[in-house]
Amino acid sequence: MSTPLIWIALPLLFALFLALIQTKHVLSCTLGALFAFSLALLAAFFSENLIVELGPLTFEVNTNLNILGRVLLINTGNLPFISLMYFFTGLWIIGSGWFKLSNWFRAISFSVVAILIAALAVEPFLYAALLIELAVLLSIPLLSPYGEKVSTGVLRFLIFQTLALPLILLSGWMLSGIETAPSGSPLINQATIFLILGFAFWLAVFPFHTWVPMISQTSHPWIVSFILLILPNTMLMFALTFIDRYTWLRAIPELYDVLRLIGTLTIVIGGVLVAFQRHLGRALGYAAIIETGFSLLAVGLSPQGGMNWFSMLILPRALAYWLWAFSLSELKKHVDDLSLDSVSSAMHAFPFLCGGILLGQLSIAGLPLLASFPIKRMIWFSAADPDLLNALWIFIGSMGLFVFSLRTLIHFSTPPSEENQCWKINESVSVIIPITIAVIAIFILGLLPQLLLPRLLSILNAFEHFPYLK
């Protein structure tokens, strides 16, 4: 028994099983969610010395699995992030029971997560780029289901994610040469440029962000939110692995300044563009871009403790995406499209759905009392410490989502026609309950962040050499 077998091979096998029972909607949903939560719990509470005791039986779990001369390695430091990934998979699989999605969603989402975990576990870790590409290719049928036109957004998603692959692999080859090269070697600059460009493609950093709002407009919000949560977070963890592994990369004095600059630029561009959107789905895409910006900014603020904020941002982000995407997907069943004009007066008919969408948006925006606020507040303050102007730009970017939320509220609450002005609750109890639970969870995280968020710091155990970790 080994950890890669439990958290990579078993889920892949289970994905195969889910594919076989894909037409049995309720069964695959229930089993999928149960298995995902079991994997998450197992990862969260797995013994630190990797010894499992079952009554009189005691056996040790290996951390390695050899495949074709290469190794998959999952040690206890990786388990907190793996736990979160499977927890999110479980949440999204449960939610998929409410919507008419591709029957393949559950099987493919499991495979994508297992492959992404394999990407983080593979040694030499540069092979991860190929595994990430395989995960991207697997997610295409989800984003562009059978029977729908192939959208430009999906094509751009495929192009940009694939173009990152050669850049990362080439930078990997250069990195191996740099370790023996003198400090002034031009190879360092070339590798850094390839690396930054590769990750810019992967993380949809400006100007490679165009596919994000496109797919979030055309594809189902539930699937888009899952992909936009799982892919960027894994890629960011992979990026941190680079910084953790290579001393010369950590030693570049401008590294954190550049990350801060890229993060701020992403937040500002995402924020300014979201303020002018007229489509709730596109806004979700821009919110994901802003969140990537915040993660990059947090890493850039490592000397000020930014890595802590980076790890603690993941859960509030996931909850907000879940609430926003769930409410949006439900609303999509009742309206022609998700443009602001089409959802005018929706609050009078669907107050819970509209409330869920607004709370999801405002939580990501960092409204006080909501889940992201305690962390965003720390990031704002930390960003102002080295550079006040930087903080001003971040403030402008953050305001974009507030402005969009305000516009959404105005459209939602526009008075309906004169004969139909009374408020009605048209949502079923089965929809109201999950929305209420998510709203309560967001408020609890916002009001009592000390309860759960510090536990997320254990994600950083995966990085042994990363500087500034306290």
Next chain:
Amino acid sequence: MFLKLGNLTFILVLFTSFSILLLRNWRINVITLAIQYLGIFFLVAINWPLSMAVIKLVVGWMICAVLGITCMTIKNLDETEDRKLLSSYFFRGFGGLLIILIIFALIPQVQSIFPPKIPQPIIKASVMLIGIGLLQLGMTSKPFYVVIGLLTVLSGFEILHSALEISSLLAGLLAGVNMGLALVGVYFLSKENNEVST
């Protein structure tokens, strides 16, 4: 032997990639892509053992077979507006020539990034395929041609990478990625076919 054929293979790859960019006929494109994979095999075999280099050829031809068989089942795949326009040929041809000129001018700088032991035909063919593949990606929104563009870019990279590193796992994973891309192309094509028939 493969090194001696290097320049000839470069010309072959240049010709195939340019004709894929220029022509909008799936039959010609699939056949040309198959010939291009033959050229890629010759270039990769300069640095890799023959048994490993042949993976590129086998996978490439499998991709062409998969794409070709799928295209056969689709009616009117090439019936697009731009195919009929002479100006679109001129535009793509001119763009392609421009890229070729730029790449020829840039090759000494690109060569300086990589170890001098890498033969020049490999660098030239690699950069050419990447350049023309990128141009193809920028000029079309048809899924079939997008996938061919991506395969061309990846082929260019694979030629270069073969001169830098020999790894059977990497070769296997890259073969998997190439096949995956082809399958995504087939998926897109069958979706389009479904739309046309409904």
